[in-house]
Amino acid sequence: MTLEEAVRGRRSIRKFRRDPIPEEILREILDQARWAPSWGNTQPWEFVVLTGDALEEYRTTKHRKMMVAGDAFSPEIPMPEVWPESLKKRYMETGKIVLTAMGIAREDKEGRNRLYENMALLFDAPCLVVACIHGDSALEYAMLDIGLILQTLCLSAYDKGIGSCIMAVSIGYPALLRKIAAIGDDRRIVMGVALGYPDPDYPLNRFERVRADIGEFVRWVS
Secondary structure (H helix, E strand, O other): OHHHHHHOOOOOOOEEOOOOOOHHHHHHHHHHHHOOEEEEEEEEEEEEEHHHHHHHHHHHHHHHHHHOOOOOOOOOOOOOOOOOOHHHEEEHHHHHHHHOOOOOOOOOOHHHHHHHHHHHHHHHEEEEEEEEEEEOOHHHHHHHHHHHHHHHHHHHHOOOOOOOEEHHHHHHHHHHHHHHHOOOOOEEEEEEEEOOOOOOOOOOOOOOOOOOOOOHHHOOOO
């Protein structure tokens, strides 16, 4: 697989097979990801890997119930509340594409709820990688570094046939996650990544993706 094939082929997977990922493969993915760049080689990241019973307790026993009950998210990195209009438009268009791919009409509340519950279950992923930083880290630079290593992680996983989905939803209840994963209060939970073997027949794993042309976000100066 070439680098271009990995970059263009990787996509957010929204339905995984339940087959566990061998620990050896997970270790290889993480070992490759650690070569991601970071500011001053500080490598501010820490990963907690949830699989098996711990993951089931988190997502099925607790996370799903809290989401379905409508418990408010309280992520330690605030989610965006205001968007520039151009970004909001892309976000809304993606939502329409997702619903269309699933054959869910706008007024189909039951269909939307099924989709929401699937998200609450982390798309049945057999592994959740939780990225944390030290509570004293400079957030702005550490967030950039976390983004770099998560992209590297997802590309490395894709190269080994493992799908990924970076999910803010997965860390929306940090107190619950801290308890189950034994994450100390001196660490800040940044983001979660669901990993697993993709279900190739699921519509949300096959719809055509859209990206802005470089003319929309690149300005040349000479």
